[in-house]
Amino acid sequence: MLHMKRASAFCLLFALFAAIVSPAHAKDDKPDFTLPSLADFTGQQWDAIELGKSTASSIKDHYKIAKRGNAIPWSLMISTPKGSGDRLNVLFGGRDDKNDVATAILIRYDSSPTLDSIKHEFGHAGVSYYQPERNTGWLIHEYPDKGVVLFVDNHTGAYTVSAVLLVPPAILTEGVLDFSPDATLIVPVVDIHAGERRLMLFGSVDVTTSLSGMTMSDIERSNLRDDLRRATAGGAMLYQEYAPGSCVADIHAAFKEDKGDCIDVTVTIDGPSPYGQIHVVGQSSTVFKNHQRITDSASYEGVFNDALGKAQQGFAQAMRAMGPPSPQVMQQIAIDSAFNRLRIATLSTQGIHATPPPGSLWAVAK
Structure with missing residues (x-):
């Protein structure tokens, strides 16, 4: 009788344990999404979505749900x-998991299918649309x-599909993008800053230190800040009070007479160019032997000047290399713009009065 009671108790505990564990186990067993044919999208439903x-x-x-890699807001x-x-x-x-409803489905391909293969899925050609004054041969199909909206590349002469957006058909009849059904000209990227002086103005300078066994006087620190203000990077940068750029030096030094040690200096120059932000770093260091007699300012001044020189050289090279975006970058910008406009239209069509943060089809979260 005692064994039977023990057995019953064990069965009860096992049942309770199974009830607790089963939901979590079931959660782990949820399936991946294997893409159906795009032609199976009804205009509202695709698989269980x-x-x-x-x-x-x-x-x-x-x-x-994927554990990483999602960089598309909402x-x-x-x-x-x-x-x-x-x-x-x-x-x-929106962001509300329980109340905000699905408005569109986005598929992106790491290995792009051909446009012809997707046309074969649908059994008919569909319609192509072209952005005015494209910089590459891309199109929307x-x-x-x-x-069904296909974002189509033509980098190698073959039409391939990089991404697909599934939306309510009603938004595609409204001409949201104002693209042309006739092929438009492919034109060079316009350099809107042609002829402008390539100069970064900087108004923030600082010298930060982490010193052990060495010291830096206020006068020495002030002199080093003056050196930073005089930096020109060969005419690519100029100090101007309150300007947005910066030039900052960080000095790390540790010295013990019986062991020696080193000084490390990092100079960081950060500021805007006509084509975007430039960020460069110059680094230099020196090692002291034990029992070497040192004078603080003379010891770190040479390393400081070397690091500052490297930073200025790097900044000058970066400024010379700046220019208008490449045609491929302009294509990405144009496709992202089309994607975001279509997405906003899906919300409006479904009576949702909200504007999602802009997303990029090329961004992948780490």
């Missing part, structure tokens, strides 16, 4: 099979009645 109805919570209950990145080369994001009208 339903635009205007599915929430982040319901999708998390159904699919395994979205979930669903896990796809390892090695598939597909990245899948469901886009929402649509199946408007299905709500």
Whole structure:
């Protein structure tokens, strides 16, 4: 009888343990998302994802969610099979997992399919649209009645699809992008800063120190700051009070008479150019032998000047190398703009009065 009671108690404990463990175990067993044919998208539903109805919570209950790599705001990145080369994001009208509904689906390909292969999936050609004054041969290809938007590259002469956006078909009939169905000219990137002087103005200077066994007087520190203000990087930078750029030196020194040691100096120059921010670092160091007699200012001044010289040289080279974005970068900017405009339109069409933060199809979170 005692054995039977023990057995019953054990069964009860096992049942309770199973009840507690099973949900977590089931959660781990949720499937990856294997992409169906794009032609299976109904304009509202693709697999178990339903635009205007599915929430982040319901999708998390159904699919395994990717643990890293999601850089698209207001979205979930669903896990796809390892090695598939597909990245899948469901886009929402806000951050509320329980109430904000799916508004669009984004597919990005690491290994791009050809446009012809997708045309074959649909069984008909679809329609191509072109941005005015493109800088490369990219285009948007649509199946408007299905709500399928393809972002198409033409880098090598072959048309390949880098990303797909699945949206309610209604937004594609409204001409959200104002693109042309006729192929537009491919033009050079315009250098809007041509003829401008390439000069960075900086107004912030500082000397920070971490010293052990050595000292720096206020006068010495002031003199080094003056040296930073005089930096010109061969005419690429100029000190001007309150200007946004900066030139900062960090001096680390440790010295013991019986052991010797070293001085490390890092000079960082940071500031705007006509084409964007420039950030360069110059570094230098020296080693002291034990019992070497040193004079503080003479010891770190040479290392400081060397680091400052390297930083100025690096800044001058960076400034000379700056220029307008490449045609490929301009293509990425244009595609991101089209993606964000389409996404905003999906919210408006579904009666959602919110504006998602801009997203980039090329960004991947670490």
